[in-house]
Amino acid sequence: MLAAVLHDFDRLVLEDVPVPRPGYGEVVVRIKSTGFCATDYKAIKGIRRNVKFPFIAGHEPAGVVSAIGAGVRHFKEGDEVICQPSGYCGVCPACRAGNSHYCETAFTTGGDGPADVRPGAFAEYMVTAETCLFRKPASLSFDAAALTEPLSGAWKGVIQYSEMKVADDVVVIGVGGIGLLCLMVAKAAGAGRLLAIDPSPYARKNALALGATHALDPNAGDPLAGVAAILPRGPDLVLEAAGHISAVRLMTELRRRGTRWNIFGITTPEKFELEGGLTHFLEGRMDASFGTTPQAMQRAIALMESGLVRTESIISHRFPLKDIHKAMEAMDGPERNKVMIHP
Numbered sequence: 001m002l003a004a005v006l007h008d009f010d011r012l013v014l015e016d017v018p019v020p021r022p023g024y025g026e027v028v029v030r031i032k033s034t035g036f037c038a039t040d041y042k043a044i045k046g047i048r049r050n051v052k053f054p055f056i057a058g059h060e061p062a063g064v065v066s067a068i069g070a071g072v073r074h075f076k077e078g079d080e081v082i083c084q085p086s087g088y089c090g091v092c093p094a095c096r097a098g099n100s101h102y103c104e105t106a107f108t109t110g111g112d113g114p115a116d117v118r119p120g121a122f123a124e125y126m127v128t129a130e131t132c133l134f135r136k137p138a139s140l141s142f143d144a145a146a147l148t149e150p151l152s153g154a155w156k157g158v159i160q161y162s163e164m165k166v167a168d169d170v171v172v173i174g175v176g177g178i179g180l181l182c183l184m185v186a187k188a189a190g191a192g193r194l195l196a197i198d199p200s201p202y203a204r205k206n207a208l209a210l211g212a213t214h215a216l217d218p219n220a221g222d223p224l225a226g227v228a229a230i231l232p233r234g235p236d237l238v239l240e241a242a243g244h245i246s247a248v249r250l251m252t253e254l255r256r257r258g259t260r261w262n263i264f265g266i267t268t269p270e271k272f273e274l275e276g277g278l279t280h281f282l283e284g285r286m287d288a289s290f291g292t293t294p295q296a297m298q299r300a301i302a303l304m305e306s307g308l309v310r311t312e313s314i315i316s317h318r319f320p321l322k323d324i325h326k327a328m329e330a331m332d333g334p335e336r337n338k339v340m341i342h343p
């Protein structure tokens with residue numbers, strides 16, 4: 001089968017590799033579509049260094065079951081499925097507490113986080129555990145379904161952890177792919193004023209088209225004054241989905257009493273400071289959110305199936321796997337939103 005194999009940073013090679021075989025409780029999925037995540041990009045470029053070679057990235061796949069291993073009970077060949085990239089045991093204390101993304105023996109297919117990293121979806125076929133599969137609703141395209149994992153992360157951050165409530169005034173800092181998904185979840189959940197902050201005119205235009213009530217360029221004047229002009233009492237919830245420490249700092253400045261924040265986008269080790277007393281008296285509530293859970297995946301599928309969130313609306317580019325290097329160029333480009341790979 002064709003696969004995009006990363007042999008070293010910046011050395012992504014298209015090659016012919018054997019089709020994987022399923023072990024006990026595993027399935028092989030013929031990948032139809034997979035999202036190109038910033039995490040994949042950072043691995044390929046060497047911006048994140050926790051990569052062991054050779055590595056097949058790609059952790060946002062949907063496809064069709066092509067083979068099942070012994071012990072597989074719930075899926076059969078030909079089933080259209082969505083794959084959760086994080087595998088879990090279901091038995092350890094973290095799993096039993098409902099936090100399968102903290103699983104003591106977690107693995108990922110093509111992703112980041114646990115020590116056990118298995119080949120991902122930048123390939124024609126991928127093997128994963130049956131417990132990582134969800135049924136793709138027939139009404140959803142493979143492209144839409146492939147975005148279940150990032151949408152599930154957005155739901156988990158905005159609704160489950162930060163407990164957004166109807167009519168909350170919400171600020172999203174950074175409206176690339178994941179920021180737009182957070183914005184669409186907030187819109188579907190009944191946000192009051194919904195303010196997108198992003199230096200890119202392209203991103204701001206997308207945010208306004210997808211439900212933001214206001215969009216602000218943080219480099220045009222003082223962003224705090226800009227937000228205050230729109231939300232004089234300050235936001236109820238601020239989501240950082242930019243991945244840059246300056247966005248986290250802006251988030252900490254944008255608080256009033258009882259504001260909730262979510263550190264959602266940043267995955268790098270820079271530091272930021274908080275004043276203890278002020279944080280105490282403001283009752284600032286800080287959440288963070290990474291990865292996904294089966295519960296969040298299920299919610300994301302429900303959001304898409306009901307039409308509340310249309311993930312296809314954030315797709316800007318689609319490439320066959322053989323053009324993955326062109327996809328990398330698109331990831332580098334200024335005017336791109338979600339890039340999809342069709343293996």
Ligand SMILES: [Zn+2]
Nearest residue numbers: 037038039059
């Ligand atoms: Zn991702």
Ligand SMILES: [Zn+2]
Nearest residue numbers: 089092095103
């Ligand atoms: Zn576990």
